[in-house]
Amino acid sequence: MEKTKKIPEIIGTDVPRVDLEEKANGEAIFTDDIQFGNKLLFARIKRSPNPHALIKSIDTRQAENLPGVKAVVTGADFAGRIGLYLKDRHIFARNRVRYVGEAVAGVAAISEEVAEKAVDLIRVEYELLPPIFLPQDAIKPDAPLIHPDLGEYEVVNFIFPEPGTNISNHFKIRKGDMGKAWQHCAAIVENEYYVPHIQHVPLETHVSVAKVDLTGKITLWTSSQSPFAQRDLIADTWGISPSDIRVISPFVGGGFGSKAGVTMEALPIVIAMKVKGYPVKLRLTREEEFYTNFVRQALLIRLKVGCDADGNILAMENTMYWDGGASTEYGVNIARAGGYSCTGPYDIPNVNADSYCVYTNNTIGGPYRGFGMSELHTGIEQCIDELAEEIHMDKVAFRQRNLVESGDILATGMVMHPTGIKDCVDKVAGAIEWGKPDIPSDPHKKRGKGIAAMWKAPAMPPNPGSSVTLKFNSDGTVFVSIGGQEIGQGAFTVAAQIAAAGLGIPVEWVRISKPLDTDNSSYEWQTVASRITWTMGNAILAAAEDARKQIFKIVAEAWMEDEKDLEIVNGVVVSAASKREISLKEFVITGIPKENDQGWIGGPIIGRGMFMPTYVTGLDKDTGQGERAVVHYTTGAQGFIVEVDTQTGKIEIIKAVSAFDVGKAINPDLVRTQIEGGMMQGISSALFEQLIFKEGVLQNPNFVDYRIATTVDIPEQMECFIVEVPQNDGPFGARGVGEHPMVPTIASIANAIYDAVGVRLKGPPFTAEKIYLAMKDQRQTGS
Amino acid sequence: MKTYPITIMINGRKEQLDVSSNLTLLHMIREKLALTGTKNGCEAGECGACTVLLNGEPVNSCMVLAVECDGAEIMTIEGLTESGEIKELQESFIKLNAIQCGFCTPGMLITAYAFLKRNPNPTEAEIKTALVGNLCRCTGYERIVQAVQDAAHE
Numbered sequence: 001m002e003k004t005k006k007i008p009e010i011i012g013t014d015v016p017r018v019d020l021e022e023k024a025n026g027e028a029i030f031t032d033d034i035q036f037g038n039k040l041l042f043a044r045i046k047r048s049p050n051p052h053a054l055i056k057s058i059d060t061r062q063a064e065n066l067p068g069v070k071a072v073v074t075g076a077d078f079a080g081r082i083g084l085y086l087k088d089r090h091i092f093a094r095n096r097v098r099y100v101g102e103a104v105a106g107v108a109a110i111s112e113e114v115a116e117k118a119v120d121l122i123r124v125e126y127e128l129l130p131p132i133f134l135p136q137d138a139i140k141p142d143a144p145l146i147h148p149d150l151g152e153y154e155v156v157n158f159i160f161p162e163p164g165t166n167i168s169n170h171f172k173i174r175k176g177d178m179g180k181a182w183q184h185c186a187a188i189v190e191n192e193y194y195v196p197h198i199q200h201v202p203l204e205t206h207v208s209v210a211k212v213d214l215t216g217k218i219t220l221w222t223s224s225q226s227p228f229a230q231r232d233l234i235a236d237t238w239g240i241s242p243s244d245i246r247v248i249s250p251f252v253g254g255g256f257g258s259k260a261g262v263t264m265e266a267l268p269i270v271i272a273m274k275v276k277g278y279p280v281k282l283r284l285t286r287e288e289e290f291y292t293n294f295v296r297q298a299l300l301i302r303l304k305v306g307c308d309a310d311g312n313i314l315a316m317e318n319t320m321y322w323d324g325g326a327s328t329e330y331g332v333n334i335a336r337a338g339g340y341s342c343t344g345p346y347d348i349p350n351v352n353a354d355s356y357c358v359y360t361n362n363t364i365g366g367p368y369r370g371f372g373m374s375e376l377h378t379g380i381e382q383c384i385d386e387l388a389e390e391i392h393m394d395k396v397a398f399r400q401r402n403l404v405e406s407g408d409i410l411a412t413g414m415v416m417h418p419t420g421i422k423d424c425v426d427k428v429a430g431a432i433e434w435g436k437p438d439i440p441s442d443p444h445k446k447r448g449k450g451i452a453a454m455w456k457a458p459a460m461p462p463n464p465g466s467s468v469t470l471k472f473n474s475d476g477t478v479f480v481s482i483g484g485q486e487i488g489q490g491a492f493t494v495a496a497q498i499a500a501a502g503l504g505i506p507v508e509w510v511r512i513s514k515p516l517d518t519d520n521s522s523y524e525w526q527t528v529a530s531r532i533t534w535t536m537g538n539a540i541l542a543a544a545e546d547a548r549k550q551i552f553k554i555v556a557e558a559w560m561e562d563e564k565d566l567e568i569v570n571g572v573v574v575s576a577a578s579k580r581e582i583s584l585k586e587f588v589i590t591g592i593p594k595e596n597d598q599g600w601i602g603g604p605i606i607g608r609g610m611f612m613p614t615y616v617t618g619l620d621k622d623t624g625q626g627e628r629a630v631v632h633y634t635t636g637a638q639g640f641i642v643e644v645d646t647q648t649g650k651i652e653i654i655k656a657v658s659a660f661d662v663g664k665a666i667n668p669d670l671v672r673t674q675i676e677g678g679m680m681q682g683i684s685s686a687l688f689e690q691l692i693f694k695e696g697v698l699q700n701p702n703f704v705d706y707r708i709a710t711t712v713d714i715p716e717q718m719e720c721f722i723v724e725v726p727q728n729d730g731p732f733g734a735r736g737v738g739e740h741p742m743v744p745t746i747a748s749i750a751n752a753i754y755d756a757v758g759v760r761l762k763g764p765p766f767t768a769e770k771i772y773l774a775m776k777d778q779r780q781t782g783s
Numbered sequence: 784m785k786t787y788p789i790t791i792m793i794n795g796r797k798e799q800l801d802v803s804s805n806l807t808l809l810h811m812i813r814e815k816l817a818l819t820g821t822k823n824g825c826e827a828g829e830c831g832a833c834t835v836l837l838n839g840e841p842v843n844s845c846m847v848l849a850v851e852c853d854g855a856e857i858m859t860i861e862g863l864t865e866s867g868e869i870k871e872l873q874e875s876f877i878k879l880n881a882i883q884c885g886f887c888t889p890g891m892l893i894t895a896y897a898f899l900k901r902n903p904n905p906t907e908a909e910i911k912t913a914l915v916g917n918l919c920r921c922t923g924y925e926r927i928v929q930a931v932q933d934a935a936h937e
Contacts, residue, residue, distance in 0.1 A: 023885030026820020680923030
């Protein structure tokens, strides 16, 4: 089997992306670009101005009578609940609103303008309820309940809500003997960190068009990371067959998690139910995008970590309060991910962790690039720095001593697989010349260096599946039908490379079937969790193997040879025995004629393949222990050199270095672009971003008041390292890296700021004002 | 709402349209003319995704009213692609993987194109300043700046 072990040349090659030409010439179709003709109706949403209230009455009569209005809906029109892990959300509010911006009523009209006018004519009467905005208030025993019916909600078996409280998931780790461990500690650090809400900010806001046929079949055109999960969730909520809802998703203008699961997509469906036969479009305005859909939940994290005199970490106590917002249907699993990864990438024998997902009357928290790991590592990686300092050890050496390695028993009881994290830390330390002081550009400026390591596992149900079909055309080109979405990360290009490698054909022969369409594409759970290269890649290889078997059988029969002697090289079947050759073009549709016109062998080739992890086990509710918590961890590290102006607090990034262990880079330049883009998103979240709420009302829902990084914020110097310790069940050894580059960024910058000026802030964004005031405090207290 | 007749040159062709007084250039381009390469990112002049050339100058088309464009010459990504004027930039963006999701790309390309016409030999700092009004959430901008530099040196 020597031939299958060798990695084909196309793997590890910077193949040009397959989607860029149409994106560069403006031809790429996004959902809002699809033309529907004059029948298209426009939807607008009446939203709650209150964070917590009972709906006493809704008067829609005036709106219904407005010329041009085709339908008005409220929560009375649809009773079902929806949610990925916990069905805790109505599509339009019924009886109660739980956050500012919640959908209360919807209108479809002949234009957005008429729809907007109609929305203004809807009168809603509320009875105000006491709101809760902080998770630490929400968990108090006398706190008002945001979801009094929590105990009745349908929930998956690995999420543990506590009915009668505002806690929608409580994930626990109990490992080792904490009492004994603390006694052996020579140094202990305790600290609390806070990471505020931020928004994904895809440049394309959410947009969905729903049509319901007179037969009841639903079609949804939508910008989506998860056409299949959306189809299945909506079908479940409506009580219809998944075959009666078709989700079509063209190119996605950025997702970052916000376009996973079902959020606003269900709104136009409820409206379309009332105007059958008409497509109904709902496009969120930029303001709506900021606070009516998913945001990244805030995290309050309390850590206590201790080590012995040699610098071995002995124990960690980690308490996380995730501000889940008004619905935690998806967010409950972020709390779980935070729980099972609670140690960060460190080998810690004694662990006590409590990760709480808590309802508040803030906007709904959901998946965001990193799925809780940026927030978690913001705490852990600062705490590790503090502990190293406490025990007087070099911060890199302290990390190297404690980082996870192959064979370690993790906090859940899972055994760690081989990983290149130590190499990653060495590489970034080397690149920022760790330990060597840097000379500031000005006497009143100070430079500092910081490092943070990270790990992240794909967070998902235990059994998310992928499937692929490969369909040949008569010229040897092949359509690859996948369900993984191109959200900018390069999934289609990597799919083409893996298909070419698996089949043995030139990559130019591979076509990715698009747009994704649940009626025609192959099933894929969701394009989330940095899982697509790994899981879809495996399914493509399985489909390629299936096609090859068919091809070899045909050729072997025609040539009367042994299948084992055949191989496909550059689109040509060659025999090692007879040295005969035949191009795929000659037979993959038509088959091969038998000699003397005596009939045919073969026919159109279709390869099919699937992949699903079957080995992930459950974790004990009370201890978090189980054999295999996750499929694998991608690890890495970042290092920063920053310069802080001591007169203004202004911070400048001088150098930013990343190293990640991706197992095998299928397309190294695409790995680099993920690292660069993700790190910049991380820098943006570290320096600028925070959703500022006042009594539940967002104060900065625009790009002027909510600033994201722009061209002028690019670090002076950037460097990327790709480390490759193969994943035993990855395609050619590959693991995902889509989310990881923004995970260690906040902590790494925080550590660099501390190194420069000796101040530690409770959390980002690290604005000039906060740094300046912290330096001033420090001077006054003389600490 | 009252409509007004306007005549424009769009992508080198003359068009006569009746537009309402509150219709933005962005909506006219996307909805009346179905030129969907121009993207709607914020409708507040803050993200640059809807950038087009108005009489040769880049504008956020969401901030311009269609009635103001009577007699004007407008170029969108479709027209610039067809004429080949923007080819070097497009090729540089593709070559350097300066595109990910692609939603900001048409606006980014047009801003860069207008900038290079004004300043054919820019420094890196000048490029960064020129593109500051075009937001991109995917790439981290480094490749975009490199691509503009690359196109300038072609």
